[in-house]
Amino acid sequence: AEMVLARDVVGFETRGPVRAVRFADESSIAARTVLVASGVSYRLLDAPGLGELAGRGVYYGASASEARSCEGDDVYVVGAANSAGQAVLNIARYARRVVMLVRSDALDKAMSKYLVERIGATDNVEVRLHSEVVAGRGTDHLEGLTVLDHTTATKDDVSANWLFAFIGATPRTDWLGDDVVRDERGFVITGPDVLLRKECGSRWPLTRAPFALETSVPGVFAAGDVRLDSMKRVASAVGEGAMSVYLVHRYLATI
Numbered sequence: 001a002e003m004v005l006a007r008d009v010v011g012f013e014t015r016g017p018v019r020a021v022r023f024a025d026e027s028s029i030a031a032r033t034v035l036v037a038s039g040v041s042y043r044l045l046d047a048p049g050l051g052e053l054a055g056r057g058v059y060y061g062a063s064a065s066e067a068r069s070c071e072g073d074d075v076y077v078v079g080a081a082n083s084a085g086q087a088v089l090n091i092a093r094y095a096r097r098v099v100m101l102v103r104s105d106a107l108d109k110a111m112s113k114y115l116v117e118r119i120g121a122t123d124n125v126e127v128r129l130h131s132e133v134v135a136g137r138g139t140d141h142l143e144g145l146t147v148l149d150h151t152t153a154t155k156d157d158v159s160a161n162w163l164f165a166f167i168g169a170t171p172r173t174d175w176l177g178d179d180v181v182r183d184e185r186g187f188v189i190t191g192p193d194v195l196l197r198k199e200c201g202s203r204w205p206l207t208r209a210p211f212a213l214e215t216s217v218p219g220v221f222a223a224g225d226v227r228l229d230s231m232k233r234v235a236s237a238v239g240e241g242a243m244s245v246y247l248v249h250r251y252l253a254t255i
């Protein structure tokens with residue numbers, strides 16, 4: 001086995017049975033199969049002062065350990081989809097108060113009803129609609145935020161040591177070019193979906209059905225966050241990686 005470290009893949013191409021990845025210097029590695037596991041980039045808040053505090057009070061996504069670090073503090077959460085709702089309920093178990101900043105006029109626009117109800121029933125969660133963070137402050141760690149209320153057009157400077165943002169993720173799939181079909185957000189379509197999703201049309205070229213995790217290009221597999229409908233968890237990404245080894249062997253036996 002050979003490992004290539006610290007180099008960005010910038011392109012992908014198929015040449016007959018060859019599946020090749022390309023680097024910025026135009027060199028490439030040719031193989032019979034490729035596993036795409038390039039993950040996602042979390043969308044960042046576009047407000048002055050927050051960029052330099054990422055990882056120091058400002059977090060994109062949250063794990064259980066980060067929620068515990070906020071014990072007894074006030075926590076601000078940006079986002080209004082299910083990931084934000086689940087995080088709010090988790091953080092509320094430890095924080096003194098959780099303030100949800102929601103740009104729209106209602107919480108139930110992008111969040112499941114059961115989460116909206118549970119948030120409504122949690123005493124230490126406050127939901128601020130029509131609100132967004134427009135600035136952050138702090139030297140070594142987040143110390144304060146400026147929150148804009150669109151209803152009153154007023155800005156509020158608040159003390160805050162913790163800000164968690166759940167504003168979406170973009171798959172790192174630009175390098176894949178046109179052959180490997182993705183959905184409208186860029187997530188790689190795999191397995192039975194290759195035959196079912198409209199984006200794939202009649203691209204699948206073989207008489208056999210695609211293997212699980214196989215993309216619209218036979219012999220190219222996708223695992224982890226980059227895959228459409230993946231669970232966005234470490235355990236599932238690792239599991240899919242392990243599963244793809246078996247699937248690669250199955251594919252190699254067919255060519």
Ligand SMILES: Cc1cc2nc3c(=O)[nH]c(=O)nc-3n(C[C@H](O)[C@H](O)[C@H](O)COP(=O)(O)OP(=O)(O)OC[C@H]3O[C@@H](n4cnc5c(N)ncnc54)[C@H](O)[C@@H]3O)c2cc1C
Nearest residue numbers: 008009038039040060061062063172224225232233234237
């Ligand atoms: C703040 C945060 C907290 C989280 N907490 C948890 C948690 O508590 N529990 C949990 O289960 N999950 C958690 N997750 C989710 C978990 O991290 C992901 O589900 C998991 O890492 C996905 O693994 P992956 O291999 O698909 O992608 P990644 O871990 O993102 O790995 C992708 C790799 O591909 C590389 N790459 C991308 N593009 C290219 C390219 N063009 N060329 C070369 N290399 C490239 C990247 O540099 C990266 O190393 C959290 C995520 C975040 C952001």
